[in-house]
Amino acid sequence: MKKTLALLLAAAMTVSLAACGGNNSSTTTTAAAGETAATTGGQETTAAAETQAAETQAAGAGSELAGTYDIVIWAPDAAVDLTKSQVDDFNSSNEYGITINATVEPVSEADAASNMITDVQAGGDLFFFAQDQLSRLIQAGAVSKLGTQAAEFARDSNNAASILAAQSGSDLYAYPLTADNGYFMYYDKSVVPEDHVDSLEDIIADCEAAGKNFSYELENAWYNAGVFFGTGCHSDWITNDAGEFISIDDDFNSDKGLIAAKGIYKLVSSPIWVNSSNADFASGSAVVVTGTWNYATILEQLGDNFGVADLPSFNVDGTDYHIGSYSGCKLVGVKPQTDAVKGAAIQRLAQYLTNKECQLARFEAFGWGPSNKEALADPVVQADPTLSALNEQGSYAVPQPNIHGSWWDIAKVITTDVKATDGSDDALKACLEKYEESINAVFTMSDDVKNAFTVIGSINGDGWTLDLPMTAEGDVWTSNEAYEMEAGTEFKCRQGKAWDVAYPADNFVVDTAGTYYVQLDAATGEVTLVPAS
Numbered sequence: 293m294k295k296t297l298a299l300l301l302a303a304a305m306t307v308s309l310a311a312c313g314g315n316n317s318s319t320t321t322t323a324a325a326g327e328t329a330a331t332t333g334g335q336e337t338t339a340a341a342e343t344q345a346a347e348t349q350a351a352g353a354g355s356e357l358a359g360t361y362d363i364v365i366w367a368p369d370a371a372v373d374l375t376k377s378q379v380d381d382f383n384s385s386n387e388y389g390i391t392i393n394a395t396v397e398p399v400s401e402a403d404a405a406s407n408m409i410t411d412v413q414a415g416g417d418l419f420f421f422a423q424d425q426l427s428r429l430i431q432a433g434a435v436s437k438l439g440t441q442a443a444e445f446a447r448d449s450n451n452a453a454s455i456l457a458a459q460s461g462s463d464l465y466a467y468p469l470t471a472d473n474g475y476f477m478y479y480d481k482s483v484v485p486e487d488h489v490d491s492l493e494d495i496i497a498d499c500e501a502a503g504k505n506f507s508y509e510l511e512n513a514w515y516n517a518g519v520f521f522g523t524g525c526h527s528d529w530i531t532n533d534a535g536e537f538i539s540i541d542d543d544f545n546s547d548k549g550l551i552a553a554k555g556i557y558k559l560v561s562s563p564i565w566v567n568s569s570n571a572d573f574a575s576g577s578a579v580v581v582t583g584t585w586n587y588a589t590i591l592e593q594l595g596d597n598f599g600v601a602d603l604p605s606f607n608v609d610g611t612d613y614h615i616g617s618y619s620g621c622k623l624v625g626v627k628p629q630t631d632a633v634k635g636a637a638i639q640r641l642a643q644y645l646t647n648k649e650c651q652l653a654r655f656e657a658f659g660w661g662p663s664n665k666e667a668l669a670d671p672v673v674q675a676d677p678t679l680s681a682l683n684e685q686g687s688y689a690v691p692q693p694n695i696h697g698s699w700w701d702i703a704k705v706i707t708t709d710v711k712a713t714d715g716s717d718d719a720l721k722a723c724l725e726k727y728e729e730s731i732n733a734v735f736t737m738s739d740d741v742k743n744a745f746t747v748i749g750s751i752n753g754d755g756w757t758l759d760l761p762m763t764a765e766g767d768v769w770t771s772n773e774a775y776e777m778e779a780g781t782e783f784k785c786r787q788g789k790a791w792d793v794a795y796p797a798d799n800f801v802v803d804t805a806g807t808y809y810v811q812l813d814a815a816t817g818e819v820t821l822v823p824a825s
Contacts, residue, residue, distance in 0.1 A: 361391070362393045417626065419627070436639075443464040466625045468664075469645075473619070474686070477489070477579060505576050513701075519552045602687075744787070749782050750781050778805050
């Protein structure tokens with residue numbers, strides 16, 4: 293397959309998109325009005341509200357939902373104004389007599405889950421969040437399960453990968469918002485010729501000959517897992533309907549995994565490899581594996597030498613293996629409501645905000661790649677060079693499911709261990725055996741370790757690999773030792789040596805150098821520094 297994609301200039305982006313307004317009956321009539329009553333998170337729906345919701349569902353009448361509802365929406369800062377406009381469009385166009393009086397607050401998709409589970413009652417009624425946060429939201433009772441017809445609407449409207457991201461067990465808990473969280477390859481056409489982009493070995497040779505770097509963040513599980521997927525491996529964390537992880541089905545430690553480890557060794561053993569997914573062309577790279585978020589910067593850096601393609605293949609023992617990847621998305625969730633009718637009205641709004649027109653409007657405004665199947669087929673979306681590369685790589689991508697928070701630290705070490713070997717089969721097998729032992733240990737961890745908080749970060753120059761112990765007194769956890777920290781030192785407090793529960797939402801950054809104990813109030817998520825006496 294010819295992979296190099298022609299660079300389409302910004303003029304293609306000027307084609308006007310349909311406004312996110314107008315009658316939305318085609319996207320709302322498939323979901324029953326009274327679905328999704330709150331029954332979790334300590335919020336119990338009253339019997340009267342349940343009865344009203346059931347009658348509304350049976351009647352299917354818009355008048356049952358008519359009314360004004362005050363809600364809080366959490367949306368990324370860049371999308372706040374557009375979200376307000378889309379809510380106004382919903383109010384003027386919906387056929388149910390619903391008026392949403394929304395306060396739209398800027399909360400990033402990465403932070404939404406941490407903020408929600410800290411205080412569900414104070415959280416947004418409708419919120420945008422990253423797919424890897426779904427399990428913790430379900431366990432905290434912070435997101436409503438979709439009813440049968442609402443789930444049918446979501447499944448009919450969106451691509452399969454985004455639906456998998458919104459699912460736990462057999463149930464859906466959210467509406468897909470985007471399907472653009474993946475990676476592919478940008479390259480400098482003056483260094484890597486078009487007929488070499490299919491071959492990892494050729495690209496490495498081109499970079500070595502030109503004295504240029506190959507940036508690929510393989511000491512990051514999200515990226516190195518793709519090499520294993522390319523050889524036919526899988527890693528699936530199994531959850532029950534409560535969102536709890538109960539087992540793992542993983543074959544990285546196998547003959548197929550050994551082939552992947554050999555592929556990783558080919559690159560990381562070369563002096564041109566850089567462990568980065570940044571836009572590094574200005575600092576000496578000729579190839580960068582990253583995503584759509586770096587497009588504008590890379591285009592500016594490369595100019596006429598801009599190239600973009602799906603990932604290459606590598607060869608082991610005469611067989612080519614196309615490097616795979618994770619594909620991911622962002623979702624919209626609705627918080628459980630004590631008033632089931634209000635909950636149903638918010639579900640209607642969530643469906644509207646994730647419809648074709650609203651997704652296209654976000655693509656036009658921010659370049660967010662749609663998950664809606666009709667929006668994905670739109671000519672302007674099809675013409676975007678980075679989304680085209682992402683789409684081609686999608687043939688080799690694995691939708692990112694719910695993953696235990698400890699896996700990211702366990703799997704990223706594979707690359708570090710592989711790089712430290714001599715590349716022999718026995719040495720590489722030992723790396724994979726160590727990995728398998730670590731993932732199996734997740735399910736033998738004691739309750740004390742699962743519940744304990746630790747500090748992890750750049751303290752003592754550590755590169756986020758060592759958990760520093762803390763001791764609890766009530767809800768307050770304090771580090772066992774005081775640590776000397778420079779200004780700019782970053783860290784988090786996390787539970788169970790995993791990332792499912794971690795505070796603060798953004799890294800804590802030390803303002804003033806000193807020697808400090810780290811203190812966490814687990815009830816509020818507040819992290820503070822206590823000077824050592």
